[in-house]
Amino acid sequence: MDRRSFVRLLAAAPLAPALPEALPKLKVVSAYAPAAVPGMPGPYPGRVVSVRSEKSVDTTSNAANADVVREMMARGLCALTGERTAPQAWRRFFAPSDVVGIKVNCGGHPNVVSSYEIVAEAVRQLMALGIPTTQIYVYERFQNQLDEVNYAPHLPEGVTIVAAETANRRADNRGYDPATYVEADLFGEEDTRSNMMRLVTQKLTKIINIPNVKDHGATGATGCLKNIAYGSFSNVARTHYRGKSHTYSFVGTLASVEPLRSRTVLQIMDGLRGVWHGGPFARTRRYVFYPKRIFFGTDPVAIDRQLLDIIDDERKAHGAISIYDRSPQYLKVDDGAARDADPNVNIIIREPGHVEYAARLGLGVADLARIKVQDIEV
Amino acid sequence: MNLLLWLAALPCLYWTPAVDSAPRLKAAGIDRLCVPPARAEQWRQAGFAAVGLSEADLAVRDTPLAPGIRVRADRASATRSPWVDANGWRFLRDPAGQYAYDLPAGRAALAAAEAAVYGADAVLRIDPADLESLGAMMVFLAQLPANDLPDVADLAVVDDGSAPLGEVLNLLVRRNLLIRIVKAPSPDFGINVKLGTKEYPLREAGEPSALALKIRRQLTDEQRALRVFGSEVVIGRLASDGSRARLHLLNYGGREIEGLRIHVRGSFPRGEALVAGQGRVGLEERAVVNGATEFTVPRLGLYGVVDLSALE
Numbered sequence: 001m002d003r004r005s006f007v008r009l010l011a012a013a014p015l016a017p018a019l020p021e022a023l024p025k026l027k028v029v030s031a032y033a034p035a036a037v038p039g040m041p042g043p044y045p046g047r048v049v050s051v052r053s054e055k056s057v058d059t060t061s062n063a064a065n066a067d068v069v070r071e072m073m074a075r076g077l078c079a080l081t082g083e084r085t086a087p088q089a090w091r092r093f094f095a096p097s098d099v100v101g102i103k104v105n106c107g108g109h110p111n112v113v114s115s116y117e118i119v120a121e122a123v124r125q126l127m128a129l130g131i132p133t134t135q136i137y138v139y140e141r142f143q144n145q146l147d148e149v150n151y152a153p154h155l156p157e158g159v160t161i162v163a164a165e166t167a168n169r170r171a172d173n174r175g176y177d178p179a180t181y182v183e184a185d186l187f188g189e190e191d192t193r194s195n196m197m198r199l200v201t202q203k204l205t206k207i208i209n210i211p212n213v214k215d216h217g218a219t220g221a222t223g224c225l226k227n228i229a230y231g232s233f234s235n236v237a238r239t240h241y242r243g244k245s246h247t248y249s250f251v252g253t254l255a256s257v258e259p260l261r262s263r264t265v266l267q268i269m270d271g272l273r274g275v276w277h278g279g280p281f282a283r284t285r286r287y288v289f290y291p292k293r294i295f296f297g298t299d300p301v302a303i304d305r306q307l308l309d310i311i312d313d314e315r316k317a318h319g320a321i322s323i324y325d326r327s328p329q330y331l332k333v334d335d336g337a338a339r340d341a342d343p344n345v346n347i348i349i350r351e352p353g354h355v356e357y358a359a360r361l362g363l364g365v366a367d368l369a370r371i372k373v374q375d376i377e378v
Numbered sequence: 379m380n381l382l383l384w385l386a387a388l389p390c391l392y393w394t395p396a397v398d399s400a401p402r403l404k405a406a407g408i409d410r411l412c413v414p415p416a417r418a419e420q421w422r423q424a425g426f427a428a429v430g431l432s433e434a435d436l437a438v439r440d441t442p443l444a445p446g447i448r449v450r451a452d453r454a455s456a457t458r459s460p461w462v463d464a465n466g467w468r469f470l471r472d473p474a475g476q477y478a479y480d481l482p483a484g485r486a487a488l489a490a491a492e493a494a495v496y497g498a499d500a501v502l503r504i505d506p507a508d509l510e511s512l513g514a515m516m517v518f519l520a521q522l523p524a525n526d527l528p529d530v531a532d533l534a535v536v537d538d539g540s541a542p543l544g545e546v547l548n549l550l551v552r553r554n555l556l557i558r559i560v561k562a563p564s565p566d567f568g569i570n571v572k573l574g575t576k577e578y579p580l581r582e583a584g585e586p587s588a589l590a591l592k593i594r595r596q597l598t599d600e601q602r603a604l605r606v607f608g609s610e611v612v613i614g615r616l617a618s619d620g621s622r623a624r625l626h627l628l629n630y631g632g633r634e635i636e637g638l639r640i641h642v643r644g645s646f647p648r649g650e651a652l653v654a655g656q657g658r659v660g661l662e663e664r665a666v667v668n669g670a671t672e673f674t675v676p677r678l679g680l681y682g683v684v685d686l687s688a689l690e
Contacts, residue, residue: 169633170608170609170610171609171631171633171634171635171636172636172637173607173608173609173635173636173637173638173639173674174636174637174676175637176637178607178637178639178663178672178674179663179665185595185599188587188591188594189459189610190459190553190554190606190610191606191607191608191609191610192599192607193607193639195607234608
């Protein structure tokens with residue numbers, strides 16, 4: 001191999017919390033060195049700006065208001081950076097030479113996906129900085145999901161909308177970098193590697209992460225960390241199987257792999273809509289709710305720590321079991337139909353502790369006492 | 379295996395239609411047949427290498443599974459892997475055995491490749507709709523360069539002839555754990571699997587998947603001569619003398635795989651692939667590190683062969 005390799009073994013020892021079972025051994029292989037200031041947690045560790053607007057989304061039609069979203073984004077970015085105008089705020093993160101990826105989330109189609117209005121506003125701001133559309137990529141792992149959501153009519157011509165695989169069928173690997181991966185034998189699966197997307201390793205210089213506010217059957221909730229991690233690597237569904245989830249350590253480990261960690265410089269969590277059960281899917285509106293918020297930061301852990309409470313509080317409001325509940329009585333392994341029908345059914349023991357684990361990897365701040373949340377009402 | 383043996387080892391299409399179907403066979407590239415004995419001479423006169431094979435001859439042959447995958451409908455988990463129906467373990471266990479596949483539509487070409495990879499004496503009863511795809515595969519198989527390299531094995535399995543061990547063998551091969559089947563423990567291997575011993579109690583064969591995993595973890599992935607990344611439905615067979623290697627790759631998944639990553643123990647800076655349906659294909663993103671070689675096969679249909687060389 002004619003390149004430098006950074007191989008890390010992340011196992012139990014100093015990072016491992018007290019768990020009844022040993023964490024799996026995760027081997028990280030990457031030739032990329034971290035940036036002087038990695039994008040995660042970036043320049044604002046422990047900072048979260050939460051912008052809420054009652055007018056941001058029509059709960060009857062599920063449609064967002066583009067003008068309100070634009071205002072929310074400007075206020076949020078300015079508050080985060082301390083700049084007076086949106087262009088100045090965006091300039092803190094991006095330069096005209098950057099090739100920018102926007103990691104969206106399409107898994108909650110049709111009800112809870114990265115909003116067209118947020119994605120379009122991000123593209124507009126990047127273009128205003130002088131970044132040509134040919135240097136802007138909206139990406140996901142699966143093309144069929146991107147096709148369903150169909151961002152194209154909402155974006156300027158020239159923006160590339162691209163996925164690594166045609167669909168989740170484990171047959172298209174060419175979109176992944178064979179030299180950048182995390183290796184682990186979790187359940188005895190034969191393919192033990194999860195490879196980073198080539199787009200991330202070979203093309204992008206910066207990434208904006210736009211996840212949703214969603215419940216998740218394996219992680220408890222899915223926000224910044226899981227969207228950027230599981231949305232940028234191959235072969236990740238293998239981490240949760242027959243009631244057990246290895247997401248506790250896997251999510252943060254993936255997010256910490258270079259160059260993903262260094263290049264993901266801005267987190268914009270779309271909380272206009274959310275799903276409090278059955279996530280990451282939202283095929284019906286039964287479990288959809290409307291926080292009407294957008295969260296801004298560079299620290300994915302701090303934002304996701306808020307997310308855990310948002311999802312858990314919403315579940316409690318509906319009389320559903322907590323995302324922290326590990327009792328076997330609510331576990332119906334692999335019974336997706338029962339899970340969809342009853343919010344008091346888990347199909348996997350959830351691992352919301354993945355957020356705290358990510359903090360231990362240096363990706364951000366999970367301690368609520370050390371997180372500063374700035375609330376803004378528009 | 380030299381060229382003549384290799385050609386002789388190719389599977390034989392069992393064909394019952396009358397000799398007026400010869401043009402279709404020729405168009406498909408098939409010139410070697412097994413036919414009912416009464417028609418053998420007619421077929422020979424029509425220019426085919428025809429071998430007479432009676433119903434009784436067929437009846438004594440073992441019937442392998444139709445190769446392919448089955449998605450297990452009883453599993454709803456996101457990480458479920460398809461169940462692979464493969465016969466390599468049978469052929470390894472009984473190299474002198476005789477087999478007659480009975481194949482539904484869509485399986486003939488893969489069955490032909492599978493039988494050829496393991497050098498099985500196999501007859502193929504096919505759906506006539508598969509004639510063209512089978513013919514293309516037979517032409518590909520016949521054109522492969524001869525190869526006489528010895529099989530690579532990471533561990534030995536002592537064959538007691540039992541059915542439970544058969545399923546263990548199946549799962550070992552299925553997981554690309556390279557085995558040598560022996561009559562008694564072999565000093566050539568650090569791991570000798572013998573059912574009924576303290577290390578491998580008979581009861582463990584009742585959970586063959588778990589036993590195969592136990593064996594894999596005893597060996598460790600780092601010590602394995604072959605790893606396949608990017609698919610769980612590709613089974614490899616590796617032969618090498620240290621300076622050259624040949625890797626057979628059988629894709630049981632039914633769809634083309636793009637970017638299959640292969641890890642082979644040994645330093646092989648040179649190599650290329652011959653892929654059914656594509657011909658000669660360059661290996662991509664090759665790397666030799668720590669005594670192992672990695673490369674990507676850009677696209678793999680049903681079957682491909684990778685020839686590697688240690689020569690710079």
